[in-house]
Amino acid sequence: MEHNATTLSTHEHYDPVGAKLGMWLFIFTEMLLFGALFIVYSVYRYRHPVEFHLANQELNVTIGFINTVILLISSATVAMSITAMQKGNKKLTMIFLLITLLLAVVFLINKYFEWGAKIHHGIYPGSEFLLSLSHGDILFFGLYFFMTGLHAIHIIVGMVILIWVFVRVKQGRVNINRYALLENGGLYWHLVDLIWIFLFPLFYLIH
Amino acid sequence: MEEHKTHISSYGNHLFVLLCLITLTTITVAITSVQLGAFNTTAAMIIASTKAAIVLLYFMHLKFDEKIFRFMVTLVLAIYVVVIVITFFDYLYR
Missing domain, CATH: 1.20.5 (Single alpha-helices involved in coiled-coils or other helix-helix interfaces)
Known part of the structure; x- marks a missing residue:
């Protein structure tokens, strides 16, 4: 078995379960980052129930709902791109990834108009109008901009990752025999969806 | 393999x-x-x-994945729930 050494060296190391384990460990840090922010939100809500209740009604439920559905669909299309890859359909994998990226762009456009309307009304961190309001209002909108902003940054990072995955799929370096990168990119995208699932009711729905 | x-x-x-x-x-x-x-x-x-x-x-x-992933996620979520409970015990009974 002398030729073993040469065959080993020509084979790149590939360990999909190990890669996924690493991805999950990273996802845990993200979960706890947003988890800590959810606790901050709950505590402030507990201490300023009236202000949070009133400030809550300022937010547009319709835009929030549309963005929720967009993210849910994009999560499904990423999951489907993995199915397509497992069935060996490279073209369909790429189409599903493109649809996901398109939905991400639509999400960000909605966010732009939503934030734009708030800023137009003089509601943004440190604005004169906001500072004239009560402590609870300042906290609510501070958390609203920080948490949805941090989430939007995650959307952008997710898009960069999915573009990278798309290129790798196109090159054929991510293929039916080794698609851990696609799976892990998908996991990141689902995480972004997962965070929004909690952001939406907390900021837009609960009165 | x-x-x-x-x-x-x-x-x-x-x-x-x-x-x-x-x-x-x-x-x-x-x-x-x-x-x-x-x-x-x-x-x-x-x-x-x-x-x-x-x-x-x-x-x-x-x-559908290996059981270790489900175990890890459950563990992390359990730790998170403990942190929430402790925080609110502090705020509710302070």
Whole structure:
């Protein structure tokens, strides 16, 4: 078995379960980052129930709902791109990834108009109008901009990752025999969806 | 090399999961549009947790992957719940 050494060296190391384990460990840090922010939100809500209740009604439920559905669909299309890859359909994998990226762009456009309307009304961190309001209002909108902003940054990072995955799929370096990168990119995208699932009711729905 | 069988979720399956998630979202919006006081928060959180569980199990494939992943996620979520409980014990009984 002398030729073993040469065959080993020509084979790149590939360990999909190990890669996924690493991805999950990273996802845990993200979960706890947003988890800590959810606790901050709950505590402030507990201490300023009236202000949070009133400030809550300022937010547009319709835009929030549309963005929720967009993210849910994009999560499904990423999951489907993995199915397509497992069935060996490279073209369909790429189409599903493109649809996901398109939905991400639509999400960000909605966010732009939503934030734009708030800023137009003089509601943004440190604005004169906001500072004239009560402590609870300042906290609510501070958390609203920080948490949805941090989430939007995650959307952008997710898009960069999915573009990278798309290129790798196109090159054929991510293929039916080794698609851990696609799976892990998908996991990141689902995480972004997962965070929004909690952001939406907390900021837009609960009165 | 011993290859374990990979589970392939069908397109129909993903579509069904998506429909469930959208239905749950619609239900939360409907429930919270009615003023029910504290019940609103409880209902919204229960539905959000259900949606999260569906995403974790089906889209993130925890239901079909090696058991170690499910174990790790459960452990992290359990630690998170403990932190929430401790924080609120502090604020409620201070």
